[in-house]
Amino acid sequence: MLFAYSVVGQGNGTGYEPDAAGRDPNPARQRCNPSLSCRGRTCPTPGKRTGHKSAQIIGRLTNGIFGGKMQYRVFVVDAYGKAGHPTRRMDWVRKILRRKQGRIIGGGISGKPAVLVLRGRHLDFGKTVQRKFIVALDTGYRNIGFSLSELRVDKTLQVFLLGILTSRTPAIRALMDERRRYRRLRRYHRRINVREQGWIAKHRPPRYESRGKRPSVTLRHGVGTHINLIKRVLKMAPVPLAQTSTAYESVSFDLRALAHGKPRTGSEYQVSPVGKKTGESARSFVIRRDGGCVVCGSSENLQDHHLRKRSRQGTDRVNNRVCLCADCHEAVHAGVIALPIRDGSQWRDTSGVNAICGVLRQRKDLGWHPVSVDDSVRARRRLGLEKTHALDAVSVAAAKTKAKAVDLEAAHHIQMVQFRRHSRAHIHSQRERRYYLPGEKKPVALNRNKRCDQGETPSLAEYRAAHPRDVGRLTVHKAVRLYAPHRATAQAVAGDQWIVNGQLVTMGGIKNQGRYLYSEDLKSVIGKNYVSPEQGKRFLRNAGMVVLRGSLFNPDSIA
Structure with missing residues (x-):
């Protein structure tokens, strides 16, 4: 059976508008049909609508009534997973549910928009009504705003869905720092053990060649979060992909201006005035960028100074270096002069957004449309929207479509948080290696060497030192990999x-x-x-x- 989703999304095809409860105002069309709703059972209220489960679901969906006009929309998906247009025809949705021709996903306590999944029907794309849907993102490091809207014929932006996602990208950085600390501590103790045994520690040269071939884990996770968020939004609120465009706010903060404490007025802080030339050394760039000593202004005996010391995890990047003359450089290290410039570590979130937007601009295969900060700010001020992450995403959509007004009455607001799905400790978990004495049910030792999370039970090395005569009597139960942890x-x-x-x-x-x-x-x-x-x-x-x-x-x- 062909079913045009032009009927689902536009009008009702019956010549009437549903009332506030989503019903036909004509009483002759409100009578209960036992063959469709009661299924042959005795109707408790013959001649009237019954309180079946499908009607109760629709009743919960239509609680959002403003001024007597029903504003809630139900998204539609056919039996093949293709999305149609969202509909306000609750009478048609109720009929589909009573005939067992569809089911509702989402809505209610889940906090998600309601989606009607049709059974045995598919949408006729040959009778499509052209509509313009926009998915917009307010790019961020910790909080990402998103919105799903439609541009109507009168240039009004109808917002269906908006919200904020709290990303776990900062947690990725913390996990990588923790892994680096454990790795360095493990290698340190390994070198100490080698020296105590009178051996020569093996020298491992630094592998600098492999460090610049792929982006950092934090950057990859940040870019992947933005891409997966678009997929998540279109899964919660499905609309036709052929009629949907994606836009994001493209930013580029000047960290030097922010670190100086004197950001430029307006949106000029978004553009860096000085860029590093191809093949130019970092020291030459720092001297050319600062134009001399930042303390006294001298142009003689210039040196570059690390704002954050290398011993305190400082880097050799140009954002962590500043130009000083020899005398001022010596005075700074002696503590006589305090630099007015900070190291920029407090702008980590800003630098992360810069890197994410840079990758998104290079990903032409995504087909996303970048919207400058100037355009989104002008659209937000023109439409009178507040400064929030969710409404910033609406401003991005309004700037892209050049909307004249925004309708937020029927918007569904969602707050989302990103959690870790796969823990390395769970994926690589295994039952520990156990050592038993004859007749004992409790192991006397675990593992060959002590693990940091082992507890008070000694390892085999510790047990051998304390009980050397009992080592030969031990029974070993080998470690077993837990494939379903x-x-x-x-x-x-x-x-x-x-x-x-x-x-x-x-x-x-x-x-x-x-x-x-x-x-x-x-x-x-x-x-x-x-x-x-x-x-x-x-x-x-x-x-x-x-x-x-x-x-x-x-x-x-x-x-």
């Missing part, structure tokens, strides 16, 4: 959503070896931050980008 058997992992006392709670993990579920959100529900798994029910597993809450747009909720 905690993910399948754990009560919850960070990002899982549970229903506790009728409320949706996002869990942060488990405590006491899985006896309790932990979450800070539980304090507002039961008065404490942990609960037994028997007192709740799992609603959704961790999907990476988890919807914490969703509601109709309220400017006070995101200000």
Whole structure:
């Protein structure tokens, strides 16, 4: 059966507008049909609409009524996964559900927009009504704003969905720093052990050639988060991809102007006035950029100074270097002169956004449209929007489409948080190597060498030093790789959503070896931050980008 999604998205084809409850105002068309709704059962209210589960779902979806006019929209997907146009025809949606020709995904306690999935029907793309949908991003390092809207014929931007995603990109940087500390400590102790045994430590030359061939882990994660967020938005609120365009705010902050404490007026701080030439050394660039000593202005005996010392994780990048004369350089190291310029470490988020936008501008295969900061700021001020991450994404869409007005009445606001899906400790987990004495049920030693998370049980090396005569009596149980570790058997992992006392709670993990579920959100529900798994029910597993809450747009909720 062909089904034109021009009918789904535009008009109702019956010559009437639904009332505030989504019903046909003609009473003759409101009678219950036993063959469609009651399915042969005795109707409790013959001649009237019944309170079946499908009608209750639609009743919950149509709670957003403004001035007697229903504003809520339901997104539509056919049986083959192709998206149609969003619809406000709740009578048609109710009929599809009563005939068992579709089902609702999302809505309700999930906080996501409602999506109607048709069964046995596909959309006729030969009868498509042309519409313009825009997915916009407010690029960021910690918080990313997003929006889904449509440009109507009267140049009004109708916003369907907007929200904020709290990224875990800063956590990636912390994990990489922690891995580097463990690696350096491990190599340090290895060299100490080699020297104590009278051997010569093996010299490993630095592998500088492999460091510049691929971007950093933090940058790759930041770019991947923006790309996956677009896919996540189009999955929660599906619209035809052929009629959808993507825009993002393209920024380029001048970190030198910000580090000097004197940013340029307007949007001039977005553009760096001096750039490094091809083949130019870092020292020559620093001297040419600063034009002499930044303290006294001298142009003789110039030297470059590291704002953050190399011993304190300072880098050789030009943002961490400044031009000083020999006398001022000596006075700075002696503590006589305090430089007015900081090292720029406080602008880490800004530099991260610069790098992410730089990669997105190079990714021509994505087909995204960059929108300058000047255009988005002018659109936000022209439309009178507040300065928030979510509304900045709306401003980007308005700047791209040159919209004259914005309609936020029916906008669905979503707050999302990004969680870690795959823990290395879970993926590479294994049962420890155990050593038993004859007749003992409890192991007397674990592993050949002591692990940092082993606890009080000694290792084989420690047990051999304390009990050398019992080593020959030990029975060894080798370590076993756990191919289905905690993910399948754990009560919850960070990002899982549970229903506790009728409320949706996002869990942060488990405590006491899985006896309790932990979450800070539980304090507002039961008065404490942990609960037994028997007192709740799992609603959704961790999907990476988890919807914490969703509601109709309220400017006070995101200000």
